[in-house]
Amino acid sequence: MPNIKKLTENLEKNGFMVSYYETGVEAVKAIAAAVNGKTVGIGGSKTIEALGLFEALKDHNSVSWHWKQTSPDANDVSAQAQVYLTSANGVAETGEIINIDGTGNRIAAAQYGREKVYIIIGVNKIAPDFESALWRARNIAAPLNAKRLDRKTPCALSSEMKCYDCDSPERICRGLSVFYRKLNGVKDCEVVIINEELGY
């Protein structure tokens, strides 16, 4: 079982806001109530898709998400939004937040210029320390995403769940983002912890 108390204390020490919900339904209700009349961008996230956050926000905000909109500039619009929603590939109880990206839209938009960034995670994303959170991002989240995207990478083609640090042209792991502290270029960053297994 992850140590939520330790995680919360360390995230807050590192400058993040933290909220905790037993269910995704409660978390969505709280986020939908807090985000009103804003431009909102969303990064690729199975967690956010499973929660139905796009649907919960779109009627009272201007929401851009490239997973729901075929517009070629959806990522550019998201990158200018007041509020940005993403998940994480690994969060350490010691207070670091890790994401691996292929395109870069998700890690770029979450790092600068936003009024508020929400990092929304199920408890399956939590690891005891930085090294194990990074291991999780590389050896669990990334291979599952490569499989989801049907990439011809060794991690997606193999039955063994691990990263091969491949040189495939279809490699999805092209950038690594680590938040050691809340970035100064983002006004507020809230980690929303949900006591469910969500996403990869």
Ligand code: SF4
């Ligand atoms: S580096 Fe290659 S093998 Fe490793 S997880 Fe990424 S795509 Fe898969």
